[in-house]
Amino acid sequence: xxxxxxxxxxxxxxDSDIIARTLAGDMRALEALMRLHNxxxxxTARAILRDDAEAQDVVQEAYLQAYRALGSFRGESKLSxxxxxxxxxVALMRRRREVRAALAIPIDRAADAAALGIPEATVRTxxxxxxxxxxxxxxxxxxxxxDDAFAFAGLRCDRIVGxxxxxxxxxxxx
Numbered sequence: 171x172x173x174x175x176x177x178x179x180x181x182x183x184x185d186s187d188i189i190a191r192t193l194a195g196d197m198r199a200l201e202a203l204m205r206l207h208n209x210x211x212x213x214t215a216r217a218i219l220r221d222d223a224e225a226q227d228v229v230q231e232a233y234l235q236a237y238r239a240l241g242s243f244r245g246e247s248k249l250s251x252x253x254x255x256x257x258x259x260v261a262l263m264r265r266r267r268e269v270r271a272a273l274a275i276p277i278d279r280a281a282d283a284a285a286l287g288i289p290e291a292t293v294r295t296x297x298x299x300x301x302x303x304x305x306x307x308x309x310x311x312x313x314x315x316x317d318d319a320f321a322f323a324g325l326r327c328d329r330i331v332g333x334x335x336x337x338x339x340x341x342x343x344x
Contacts, residue, residue, distance in 0.1 A: 218261035
């Protein structure tokens with residue numbers, strides 16, 4: 171019973187240490203933070219976007235956003251939880267842009283209303299509900315194979331870390 175609070179205390183101490191070092195300008199601490207969380211964040215982005223390259227871009231953008239907001243991290247949750255939330259938000263925003271672009275394709279609305287006999291908004295609602303139900307039914311199978319799926323090899327990890335550090339160096343050459 172004592173293990174859980176002690177473990178949380180150790181995690182929070184490690185989180186606060188790496189945050190303090192990163193805020194002090196220690197890029198090695200930032201690199202260690204990224205290497206520690208790359209796999210989880212990549213899997214989060216990949217699960218939302220279903221595209222390797224897009225997921226890598228999202229992880230880099232999430233790290234940049236997190237770096238800029240690191241001083242405002244309150245420590246109410248683990249650092250990893252905060253980073254996953256940022257990554258998920260960036261990925262979801264990117265996916266929403268793609269959906270909006272796809273919905274902007276002109277269609278013959280009169281023909282669609284006549285074919286189904288229901289309002290367009292109802293069709294969209296049913297489509298998204300069906301997609302969510304399918305995703306939920308597949309989640310159990312996917313969760314069991316996540317350890318083997320989307321392997322996060324050294325090169326991919328290095329590419330993300332290098333990309334983030336390059337952007338930060340361009341913005342702050344000191």
